[in-house]
Amino acid sequence: MDTSPSAPPAEPLTEEQQEIRRVLRDLLAERAGPHENRAATPEGHDTALWTRMSDTLGLAGLALPEEYGGTGRGPVDLALACEETGRALIPSPLLATTVLAAPLLAALGTPAQRAELLPRVADSTLTCALAVPSGIALALGLTGDNTDGDWSGGGRAGGIQAARAADGGWRLYGEATRVVDGHSAGLLLVAAHTGGFARSRTLLFLVPADAPGLVRTRQPALDPTRPQATVQFRDTGAELLGEEPADVLGALAATGRAAAVMLAAEAVGAAGAALDRAAGSLGPRERPGRPAAPAHAARHRLADLCVQVAAARSLTYGAAREPGPGPEGGPLALAHALEALRATAAETLQLPGGTREDEAHLCFKRAASDELLFGPARRLRARAAERTGLFGEEAA
Numbered sequence: 435m436d437t438s439p440s441a442p443p444a445e446p447l448t449e450e451q452q453e454i455r456r457v458l459r460d461l462l463a464e465r466a467g468p469h470e471n472r473a474a475t476p477e478g479h480d481t482a483l484w485t486r487m488s489d490t491l492g493l494a495g496l497a498l499p500e501e502y503g504g505t506g507r508g509p510v511d512l513a514l515a516c517e518e519t520g521r522a523l524i525p526s527p528l529l530a531t532t533v534l535a536a537p538l539l540a541a542l543g544t545p546a547q548r549a550e551l552l553p554r555v556a557d558s559t560l561t562c563a564l565a566v567p568s569g570i571a572l573a574l575g576l577t578g579d580n581t582d583g584d585w586s587g588g589g590r591a592g593g594i595q596a597a598r599a600a601d602g603g604w605r606l607y608g609e610a611t612r613v614v615d616g617h618s619a620g621l622l623l624v625a626a627h628t629g630g631f632a633r634s635r636t637l638l639f640l641v642p643a644d645a646p647g648l649v650r651t652r653q654p655a656l657d658p659t660r661p662q663a664t665v666q667f668r669d670t671g672a673e674l675l676g677e678e679p680a681d682v683l684g685a686l687a688a689t690g691r692a693a694a695v696m697l698a699a700e701a702v703g704a705a706g707a708a709l710d711r712a713a714g715s716l717g718p719r720e721r722p723g724r725p726a727a728p729a730h731a732a733r734h735r736l737a738d739l740c741v742q743v744a745a746a747r748s749l750t751y752g753a754a755r756e757p758g759p760g761p762e763g764g765p766l767a768l769a770h771a772l773e774a775l776r777a778t779a780a781e782t783l784q785l786p787g788g789t790r791e792d793e794a795h796l797c798f799k800r801a802a803s804d805e806l807l808f809g810p811a812r813r814l815r816a817r818a819a820e821r822t823g824l825f826g827e828e829a830a
Contacts, residue, residue: 447514454491455514461487462522477618478652478661479525487526488558491515494532495556498540502548503556509692509754513699517750520703523796525659527561530615533696534689535562535623541685542638542676551621551640563619565610565641565665567593570807573625574690576765577809577817580683586627586636594667596626596637604628604639604674606667612807616663617652619643624665624672625686638682639672646671657803659796694764694814697804698750701771704797705743705778711793712736712782739778746771762818768804769811769818776801 447455465483475481488494497512498504512532519528536555539562540548554560566573568585586593594608606626616622622641629635641648647670655662713736749770753763779798805811 451511451514454511455518458487458491458493458515458518459521461490462518462524478615479527479618483524484526485558488556492556493528494558495536495552496532498536498552498556502540502552504552509695510751513695513750513754516696516699517703517706520700520800521707523659523704523707523793523800525661527558527615527619529660529693529696529700530564530619531555531560531562533693534564534614535621537689537692538564538623538638538675538685541688542680542682544676547640547675560621561615561619562621562623563613563615563663563665564623564625565594565613565616566625567608567610570612570614571809571813573686574693574808575683575687575817576690576694576768577813580687580690584627586625594624594626596628596639596672599671604672606639606641606670606672609664609666611664612653612662613665614660614662614807616665617650617661618663622648622665623675624667625682626672636682637678637680638675638685640675641667641670641672655803656806657796657799659800660803660807691762691764694768694808695750695753697808698746698753698764698767698771701768701775701801701804702743702747702750704800705739705746705771705775708778708782708794708797709736709739709743735781739774739781742774742777746774762821765809765814765818768808769814772801772805773811 461483465480465486484494492505492507493515495502495504496507496515497509498506500506516528516533519526532555536552539551539555543551551560555562564570566586571577572585573580584593594606594610597605597607599605606624608626610616610624613622620643622643624639624641625636626639627634627636643650647668649666649668651664651666653662653664713733746767749763749767753767756763775797779794779801782797783794808814809817
């Protein structure tokens, strides 16, 4: 059994999938080397690189139907792309736009909204961000039931409130924090509470970047490769995404389960790359009878980490290959992948002559940041167990 950090998924990849991996890895090696200041641009990512990745591989519309300019690929192909961007720890709109926003636009948008917005997403000319109050993990159903609680405002002060305007449109009031790519996205998808107590519900709204009353402030982030912002809505005009009635909470939960797989793939890629660098820095094995004790012990620790990363990779691609709601494979894979990434970063920092210290620190920051955003491993596991009925009746 191959347990190297770069071992492929358990099932063989198709030639097309292998080509996606090869081309993307070569492109990122060329444009996103270890000495690049990854998020120093005003957008928080290299816009030329994002355009090139989309033109070369159709990355922006990888999972979108061909009728909207996408390539119609499946979750495994998207997971491969996320693993490679994770290896390079490169900031890009892939998570916020392709993984989080595009599925919601496709699932809930009216035919006119899909026809207008999805082709622009697919050709990389439109980036998006999902803005939710009270934390994205709960909104996506990753750490709790998103139908239970007041995460979107609950009709009281706080959160984001939506109200009908005199002209029949909608106005938004409130604030969302830690919005990934929120400072630069061309379009915001905003979860807001409306209806007061009589007809309380959560809806999604579309807010363009130039909307009057929209205030966006980029905030310092633990992980500089995951740019975040605070977004305020001060009597901001908005367009309802889709039509009522709509299963907004169900769409958010489905997006969360799929996003967990892609986040796990990113973490697996980052961990695998760190182990590759660490193993290479140790040099050739010592001759029999003359072991170098520190290097020998380090190799044993690396072997243990390789097994941990390989297990997380196997869970990730297993979840990617299992469509539909099914068992909570995505959140479980994410829990394992974040633990593997954290352990790898901690270990490689201590290896003699190991991986570059700044790269290891970035790996550690990525794991910690993703746990803050999308839920600690223990909460992800607990929610998955709750949904599958392990601890009693299956949750919503």
